Amino acid sequence: MKKKLFVLALIAAMTCMMFASCGGGGEGASDETGKVYYLNFKPEQDEQWQTLAAEYTEETGVPVTVVTAASGEYETTLMSEMGKDEAPTLFQVNGPVGLANWKDSCYDLAGTDVYGQLTSDAYALKDGDKVDGIAYVIESYGIITNKALLEKAGYTVDDIKSFDDLKKVAEDITARSDELGFSAFTSAGMDGSSDWRFKTHLANLPIYFEYQDDGIESTDAIKGTYLDNYKAIWDLYINNSTCDPKELANKTGDDARNEFTSGEAVFYQNGSWEWGGVVGDGLLAEDDVTMIPIYIGAGDEASQGLCTGTENYWCVNSNASEADIQATLDFMNWCVTSKEGTEAMANDMGFTIPFKAAVESNNGFVKQDIANTDAGLTPVSWNFTTMPSEEWKNGVGEALTAYAADQTDANWDAVKAAFVDGWATEYALANEG
Amino acid sequence: MDKALKKYAPIFVIPTTAAFIIGFVIPFIEGLYLSFCRFTTVSNAKWVGFDNFKYALTDADFRQSFVFTVSFAVVSIILINVGGLGLALLLTRKLRGTNIFRTIFFMPNLIGGIVLGYIWQILINCILSNAGKPLLALNSTAGYWGLIILMCWQQIGYMMIIYIAGLQNVPDDILEAAAIDGASPVKTFFRVKLPMIMPSITICVFLTLTNSFKLFDQNLALTAGAPKHSTEMLALNIYNTFYARAGMQWKGYGQSKAVIFCILVIVISMIQLRATRSREVQA
């Protein structure tokens, strides 16, 4: 016993020594030039960001490091990186829910040049008068459609104006898939590289329509009014696809894209960020693809547009040194105002950016969204930014996967539970203090 | 000699001790302290007393991961040690190709946990998919047995080597004496060999026990806890609490879970060492 006490005393003594000797060193040492460390959320555009950053460094001499977190690990990476001395100076949050955790680390962007470039205040994340984050990209998603294949099956996109149309077409293709040589939908992969298409993006639709009905923008307890519609569209996806629903757990985003580009399926749910992945050399012809709204049989389907919004807000780390903050702001401003920056964002990355100097994007899906809006369709807003936590999404995702493998009522009840009960639980946990 | 050496104490002791203080002592003490705090970095910690521990002990996922870890540990310790000892007995019979077998069985040990996890994930998913069963991401039974098979594959070879060393230390004259007395091979094994290799058993059980409890890489790579945290072991649960959750409170929860986990591992190792040591025979 005595020995143990002695050991404890020793530890204490040594620690004191250590702190005493370490104090004083370390801090300060910020260099005047400033540098940028951008922790990027979007893996699809990693290469383009690296190129753009290198260009900026070449032009101005300011070092810019871009690190892209592995898909699904952004929060984990951000969490461990923000604890470090050389923390990211520029990071992303996905909206109000994500912001809640990082509010204290957000530099007030009010009055900065880059904030002044924003076309509308609607694209800023505000906390009172403080501007915590600004959206830097507006994106759309829907069902990417291979028009050439659809015609082979005897339809055109004009035949699909509602969920019932979609169901009819898809089921007809499935019935004749041997003869046609392709399926209706690509695999709805539930691997970590692809499951967000369903647990987050598809789940947005029932949430959107419920919010519309109730006239709200977020909630602490979802009711799940449109879960039956969610089930209907999910059933349609998994039972009219290229693979056995049992295998979805392991299907990746790559698998689905490959199926689509090699003409194995007509429909592929994804967003405008996929433009470069499906159109181009050795892929599909520009005229052969388009994007149609995701109909789930709710609301006014005749005027439903694509799902358009953002979950990408730039925040500047307020704990960074002044020089670094300034360098970061300059970099952001350069990205959205300079010729190189705007062109890279519009053409290489395929973004529509909500800034005054934006160049029109050559992204076909983005053009489609603009055409839809011009034709009087109402875009579906992105409400998945109000989902209470990553844990909630994972819960829904796992329940969906389990249901796909074994389509029983009990398994669907598990999806409902994860959706409705999980929301309340996670909301309480996330907002408890 | 003592005196001469003492003068050189700084050169001999300081490098290791300094690194040890940086790499272990300070983080350990800070970790203990932080388990009573709300924090996101060491510098912004706020004392909250036992709140974190209260949460940790009532967290259903944490308890589930404890149960999973224990049931994994029990089965894998038995299988790995029986397997390792069995192979060791066979490979000390001077069979043909003994060296080759030993080389092969030991090999998986050198491959890292992350890589092992992916190799087996691919393999097991393929078997499951051909059998028409749900894949690993949905199948906690397959996840459980997958982890056990993986750990057996990795560790049996290692334990085998230790058992071989132990068996080779059993003096030949004792075995001859047993043979002359007419003891059957089975009897020789239980009455003579087993007591003589008790030290090896202590080591192997100790190693497999701590390895099973601390298992992380393999768990992360093979199942990552899916489905619904049901194959999440303690170490992974703590990691996820720490880094996969956003919000002030989670770091404190994670750190207090880590303290509980740490105490648990220490207690179990001590009990185990006592229990087996007392049965050892001095050779």
Added chain:
Amino acid sequence: MKKKTRFTDHIWVVLLSILAVAYLYPIFMILINSLKKERAIGTSNIFSLPTSETFAGFTNYINALGAQGFAKSLGYSVLITITAVAAILVCCSMCAWYITRVRNKFTSALYYLFVFSMVVPFQMVMFTLSQTADSLDLNKPWNIWVIYLGFGAGLAVFMFAGFMKSIPLEIEEASMIDGCNPIQTFFLVVFPILKPTLVSVGILEAMWVWNDYLLPVLVLDIKKYKTIPMLIQYFRGSYGKVEMGPMMASIMMTIIPIIIVYLLGQKQIIKGVAAGAVKG
């Protein structure tokens, strides 16, 4: 009687051979798939051999080497392993010698502390360790060995001390009388005697450092450096897709050097592991 044992021995050899093949199969499977075209690698056709249509030659290897910075990671992994193991061997053996030869409260307390650290799980210190390492700038491949020395000291000191207790004092005393100072005595006399233990400790620590995942992920400056295990993990989640072909090729390229080293030094390695464990 004799004949009968021979017969059962044959059966055992056959059974062991089957088991050995099963043991090698997973590695063989990765090798096969690393030679297939990306599209031919699916969940359910892992077992099938490449056909002339799906055979990809070494394209996956070339892709993995080129695009994903495999060579760099390999370099970092090698650098970290060598520096960390060298530091552990030299520093810990010196420390262990002092602890066993100078007996007082301080050294025995230190010894118990080292033993204690062996049992503590990494999760206990992962967060605070990464913060400490970061604030001291020990987050580069060329200085992360300090962290490994600190966290790996427990096992190494324990094993060295266990062996040193059995070295007779007379040899060291004789060399001191001959006029050697303790440093000369240690490196000229004690170090050579330690050789077998050095090999054991070196192998165990090298296996740990080479394969370690969580420590470098949390400690290393991920902006610039990735070790091999980090790279493999990154392969899976990154860029929104899993590139199975290059991933299999990377796994193979991670395993092959280990297997070569192992086959070259297997006697030493197996002996080292056995000796290490028995002393522990």
